Amino acid sequence: MYLDDDILDTIFDSAIKNNNIIKNRQVLTIDYVPDKLLFRTKESTAIAQSLSVILKKGRPSNLLIFGKPGTGKTAVVKNVIDHLYNKTKELDINLRVPFINAKNSNTPYKILYEIAELLGINKEERKMQVYFTGLSMSEATDRILDFVRRRSIKVVLVIDEIDSLVNRKGDDILYNFTRANERISSDQFISLIGISNSLTFKDKLDPRVKSSLSEEELVFNPYTIEQLKQILVDRCKLAFYDNVIPIGVINLCAAIAGRETGDARKAIDLLRVAAEIAETSMTMKISEDHIRSAQQKIDSDTNFEILRNSTLHTKLVIFAIIKSKNGSTGEIYTIYQDFCSRIQQEALTQRRMTQIVGELDQLGLITTNIVNQGRYGRTQRIKLHIQISSVKEAIKNDPILSPFIGNIN
Numbered sequence: 001m002y003l004d005d006d007i008l009d010t011i012f013d014s015a016i017k018n019n020n021i022i023k024n025r026q027v028l029t030i031d032y033v034p035d036k037l038l039f040r041t042k043e044s045t046a047i048a049q050s051l052s053v054i055l056k057k058g059r060p061s062n063l064l065i066f067g068k069p070g071t072g073k074t075a076v077v078k079n080v081i082d083h084l085y086n087k088t089k090e091l092d093i094n095l096r097v098p099f100i101n102a103k104n105s106n107t108p109y110k111i112l113y114e115i116a117e118l119l120g121i122n123k124e125e126r127k128m129q130v131y132f133t134g135l136s137m138s139e140a141t142d143r144i145l146d147f148v149r150r151r152s153i154k155v156v157l158v159i160d161e162i163d164s165l166v167n168r169k170g171d172d173i174l175y176n177f178t179r180a181n182e183r184i185s186s187d188q189f190i191s192l193i194g195i196s197n198s199l200t201f202k203d204k205l206d207p208r209v210k211s212s213l214s215e216e217e218l219v220f221n222p223y224t225i226e227q228l229k230q231i232l233v234d235r236c237k238l239a240f241y242d243n244v245i246p247i248g249v250i251n252l253c254a255a256i257a258g259r260e261t262g263d264a265r266k267a268i269d270l271l272r273v274a275a276e277i278a279e280t281s282m283t284m285k286i287s288e289d290h291i292r293s294a295q296q297k298i299d300s301d302t303n304f305e306i307l308r309n310s311t312l313h314t315k316l317v318i319f320a321i322i323k324s325k326n327g328s329t330g331e332i333y334t335i336y337q338d339f340c341s342r343i344q345q346e347a348l349t350q351r352r353m354t355q356i357v358g359e360l361d362q363l364g365l366i367t368t369n370i371v372n373q374g375r376y377g378r379t380q381r382i383k384l385h386i387q388i389s390s391v392k393e394a395i396k397n398d399p400i401l402s403p404f405i406g407n408i409n
């Protein structure tokens with residue numbers, strides 16, 4: 001059978017025809033940093049002031065930035081760095097700003113490799129390269145520090161999502177870099193900006209690193225619903241054609257994201273997914289229903305990802321919750337133990353299982369209610385909060401657990 005060319009033409013023609021909602025898709029993507037950031041003057045000023053000593057030939061303090069997801073940390077830092085970089089160019093100051101995302105570079109060595117790449121070592125110093133693999137951590141660090149010293153370079157090293165580096169016991173890197181500054185002069189330095197969305201991350205740091213890394217600290221607060229509205233209005237002007245999105249729809253979007261977390265990314269994601277739904281349903285406007293469908297889609301995608309990536313025991317606890325009749329911790333634990341023995345796994349303690357239940361509750365995958373049982377006291381009732389079909393879908397390809405699918409309904 002030959003492919004019918006008409007089919008392809010129809011697909012492309014309809015894509016052209018239905019292009020009357022989104023004017024600029026790129027401004028709705030995760031990496032897009034708008035030129036104008038609203039409501040972050042105080043934070044931008046603080047970072048700019050801290051870094052401005054570079055222009056006066058000094059070394060800026062290390063800076064630690066905290067704030068919940070989607071509060072603009074990455075966007076603000078990128079924006080300030082861009083402005084600073086342009087100024088240093090005008091003044092002929094040799095500044096380099098490697099921007100690393102510790103979550104993407106999944107081993108501490110890979111982070112060193114990326115720093116070397118972004119600093120230009122691997123291009124400029126063929127003999128002292130930090131290879132993709134093969135050097136010890138300390139050799140790789142020495143090569144980086146040596147390069148900075150010999151070339152008299154000023155470095156502001158930004159490590160975004162720094163908590164994931166520390167969680168993987170990668171804080172040796174931070175120790176080495178913060179210590180290095182004590183040994184080199186202010187003409188050549190590596191100052192650090194760490195960005196984290198976990199407020200408790202500092203507690204996990206080695207005490208020696210903690211004090212030097214947090215010479216200065218800055219906290220980003222969640223946006224209010226009103227602020228999210230304005231951020232969305234701005235973004236909509238860039239993203240959509242006129243009259244595609246009524247103000248009531250923007251308000252709903254801001255209300256949903258604001259009520260949950262004050263997260264601008266969530267608000268923008270809702271818009272993007274709603275616009276995609278509107279496009280496929282061939283309408284010319286985005287409606288409140290599109291936003292609600294978008295929210296459902298995002299939530300179920302997120303739940304799906306969490307489920308798929310959770311540990312074997314967490315999945316078994318979820319199965320036990322599904323199977324449980326009265327939803328009590330005791331019953332769930334018995335069922336869980338039974339599942340474990342069927343696949344020859346040692347069961348975790350009941351205390352640990354209760355912790356897992358707490359984590360699932362926080363993630364919104366289950367609900368727990370305290371029920372009063374008169375003279376028998378109070379007891380917890382645990383229920384699954386998501387569709388059983390999502391659970392089945394998420395374990396479909398899991399070799400150990402897929403045989404259980406028939407068991408859960």
Ligand SMILES: Nc1ncnc2c1ncn2[C@@H]1O[C@H](COP(=O)(O)OP(=O)(O)OP(=O)(O)O)[C@@H](O)[C@H]1O
Nearest residue numbers: 032037038069070071072073074075197231264265
């Ligand atoms: N003040 C603002 N004005 C306009 N857009 C904003 C503002 N703050 C955040 N955004 C947008 O919201 C999204 C999320 O922001 P950003 O990535 O900076 O958050 P974050 O605090 O780094 O979150 P995370 O901790 O999850 O990395 C981006 O698309 C960004 O452009």
Ligand SMILES: [Mg+2]
Nearest residue numbers: 073074075160
């Ligand atoms: Mg970020």
